[in-house]
Amino acid sequence: MVTLLLDATRLEVVLSPIERALARRSDPVHVDRSHITKVQLTDDAWTWLRGVPNPGTHIRGTVAMGTWRSAGAADFVVVRRKLPAAVIDLEGDDEFTRLVLTTGHGLALVQALRLEGDDAATEVTEIVASADAGTVPRRARPRSAPRPATA
Template sequence: MADLYVHPDRLEIHLTRAEKALALRREDLVIPRDSISSVAITEDPWIWIRGIRAPGAAVPLTLSVGTWKFHGGKDFLLIKGKQRAAVVVDIAGEEFSRVIVSTPHAAKLVEALRVDADELPADGEVIE
């Protein structure tokens, strides 16, 4: 599972080697906090998927990793499992319009993103 780091100025999603291979991506995701327009927790991340996979990997209702293109831009998905909560991050003015990440720590991630940037440690907070 990807490691999530919340810094005062950015959200970092560090992908495992397998996730990078499935997503056909070399770099981790870095999202400036100023670009995040909304954050939500969902118990069913599959209903949030829009567009077609390009490039990435998918097994219906089991795994979706990579880029999904739709008429308004691109989304990045890292969804695993049928019964796992996910965080939906809407972004403005960046490579992706939306990032959906399944994580057992969804509530903690949303809480950390809602905290004022001045209250976070300079080296960030690891969401485990």
């Protein structure tokens, strides 16, 4: 899966060597934080694909990576199988209008974008882990009701 790095000014999507080959892209994707308008989490990233890969790779139901072009829009896509994904809408970015990224760290990304970043690029999971424990609410476990005594 992709590595997401975040600092005070930008989000960086770092690809593994295999992902770079399938996406036909040699450089990481850089997006200014100010261009991010919305982040949505989804269980089925395939429904978010629009257009055709140009350049990129598409093996139906297995992998979709690269730049997907449609009428007036270009999305950067890294989708694998039926894994959870983050859909990041962009406004004002020179290269892309949306990122669709399969990641198990979507919730950490949303939380990290809400926090103030520092100048060093840090992986989103580390940003959330280093934040105060009070900023991330935890769900309480439901308690089971006591059973009535039998006679």
